[in-house]
Amino acid sequence: MSTFYFSTSCSIIVEKGGFAMQTTDKLMEYIQDSPSPYHAAAAAAARLEAAGFTRLEESAPWALSSGQCCYTTRNQSSLIAFRLPGGTPEGWRMTAAHSDSPTFYVKNDALEGDKRYVRLAVEGYGGMNCASWLDRPLTVAGRAVVRTPAGVEGRLVYLDRDLLTIPSLAIHQQRDVNRGHDYNAQKDMQPLYALGGGPSLTALLAEELGVDEGDILATDLVLCPRQAPVRIGPEGEFFQAPRIDDLGCAYATLEGFLSAKGTERFGQLYCLFDNEEVGSGTRQGAMSSFLPDVLTRIGEALGLSAQARRQALAGSLLLSADNGHAVHPNFPEKADPANKVYPNGGVVIKYSANQKYTTTGLTAGLFQAICQKAGVPVQVFANRADEPGGSTLGNLLGHQVSIPMVDIGMAQLAMHSAVETAGSRDPEYMARACAAFFQAEFTQTADGVYQF
Numbered sequence: 001m002s003t004f005y006f007s008t009s010c011s012i013i014v015e016k017g018g019f020a021m022q023t024t025d026k027l028m029e030y031i032q033d034s035p036s037p038y039h040a041a042a043a044a045a046a047r048l049e050a051a052g053f054t055r056l057e058e059s060a061p062w063a064l065s066s067g068q069c070c071y072t073t074r075n076q077s078s079l080i081a082f083r084l085p086g087g088t089p090e091g092w093r094m095t096a097a098h099s100d101s102p103t104f105y106v107k108n109d110a111l112e113g114d115k116r117y118v119r120l121a122v123e124g125y126g127g128m129n130c131a132s133w134l135d136r137p138l139t140v141a142g143r144a145v146v147r148t149p150a151g152v153e154g155r156l157v158y159l160d161r162d163l164l165t166i167p168s169l170a171i172h173q174q175r176d177v178n179r180g181h182d183y184n185a186q187k188d189m190q191p192l193y194a195l196g197g198g199p200s201l202t203a204l205l206a207e208e209l210g211v212d213e214g215d216i217l218a219t220d221l222v223l224c225p226r227q228a229p230v231r232i233g234p235e236g237e238f239f240q241a242p243r244i245d246d247l248g249c250a251y252a253t254l255e256g257f258l259s260a261k262g263t264e265r266f267g268q269l270y271c272l273f274d275n276e277e278v279g280s281g282t283r284q285g286a287m288s289s290f291l292p293d294v295l296t297r298i299g300e301a302l303g304l305s306a307q308a309r310r311q312a313l314a315g316s317l318l319l320s321a322d323n324g325h326a327v328h329p330n331f332p333e334k335a336d337p338a339n340k341v342y343p344n345g346g347v348v349i350k351y352s353a354n355q356k357y358t359t360t361g362l363t364a365g366l367f368q369a370i371c372q373k374a375g376v377p378v379q380v381f382a383n384r385a386d387e388p389g390g391s392t393l394g395n396l397l398g399h400q401v402s403i404p405m406v407d408i409g410m411a412q413l414a415m416h417s418a419v420e421t422a423g424s425r426d427p428e429y430m431a432r433a434c435a436a437f438f439q440a441e442f443t444q445t446a447d448g449v450y451q452f
């Protein structure tokens with residue numbers, strides 16, 4: 001049996017007694033709603049608005065007061081939402097995840113082919129596993145920039161049909177394919193669109209958007225696999241979907257944010273950044289001025305002194321949420337034998353000696369204390385000493401806003417494949433950990449000392 005309640009004025013309705021497997025169902029819905037980073041930001045915005053959050057434009061003045069719940073977007077693909085405290089903020093509880101995933105970026109409607117075949121022209125975006133993109137139905141999603149009577153406007157577009165495929169070369173024509181293949185994006189990865197004639201991609205976009213073809217001035221489109229998220233395993237213990245990295249964290253941190261209660265002393269902030277997969281160095285990426293700009297505007301609107309703003313930053317904690325590698329069932333030797341993480345094992349805390357992850361003993365200890373209190377299991381990930389490992393958005397964000405951080409994530413398999421696999425209980429653990437974190441009333445009383 002489930003009962004429903006409102007936890008605060010700007011919260012979604014959540015099922016009492018926990019998020020259970022429902023969180024995974026809602027995550028799978030979010031992934032379906034988010035075939036591109038633009039859609040991921042819009043789908044987060046829709047959920048924030050349903051919970052009573054007010055949209056702010058970066059290009060307009062902000063008038064803010066205590067207790068307000070607002071969000072803003074940049075480039076239509078990054079989003080920051082915040083819930084202001086009842087009183088003067090003594091610190092911030094923040095999460096950051098990313099809206100993009102490795103894919104192929106469609107060059108502006110440049111169709112190419114021989115006399116019969118028409119192909120779309122694409123280039124790689126991020127570090128994708130090429131083989132996983134072959135021989136499956138694909139389509140395009142993203143943004144079309146449309147001429148309007150008043151100017152130009154970026155409009156989200158998704159061609160919700162099986163439209164494209166990247167056919168592999170038959171094994172008879174490459175006998176050694178099962179011994180490894182060196183993929184060349186220009187040669188191997190151009191998707192097949194049509195067999196001569198037929199409407200252009202721009203014509204399909206125009207039809208979808210209900211505008212004249214000539215009014216589509218430019219596009220930002222990516223390929224997306226058509227596979228719907230599914231549960232697998234005898235008890236549905238896994239789920240499989242495109243873009244689990246990092247929409248899994250993008251959604252679970254949002255659910256935690258929306259289900260948390262506001263507090264008197266601490267502000268809460270949810271960040272979703274585009275372009276992590278290509279280094280975060282864009283205007284809307286984690287290395288941009290987006291987060292500092294939002295914090296500065298909040299501080300100014302609330303009339304906080306420069307000193308009070310610095311003090312609040314020192315009293316803050318940010319969870320950089322991006323998935324980690326679960327031990328692979330067929331390649332257990334790839335994981336560090338002392339720090340193995342598994343699907344459904346709980347929130348992963350990621351360490352790296354070379355500081356590619358922001359976790360310190362101090363921030364990890366603080367986060368673990370919060371998780372323990374919330375009854376959420378945690379597991380620890382570290383790279384093998386002979387593997388350089390990956391990086392993520394936290395340490396790049398730290399170049400702009402130097403606050404204490406922890407790198408966390410969900411344990412998943414097949415990271416950066418067209419379709420990835422993760423544990424069905426972990427989204428719930430992540431959401432519960434984040435809800436507890438957002439409401440946690442810890443104070444940094446001295447460097448290295450936190451009090452609850």
Ligand code: ZN
Binds near residue numbers: 246276322323392
């Ligand atoms: Zn990621």
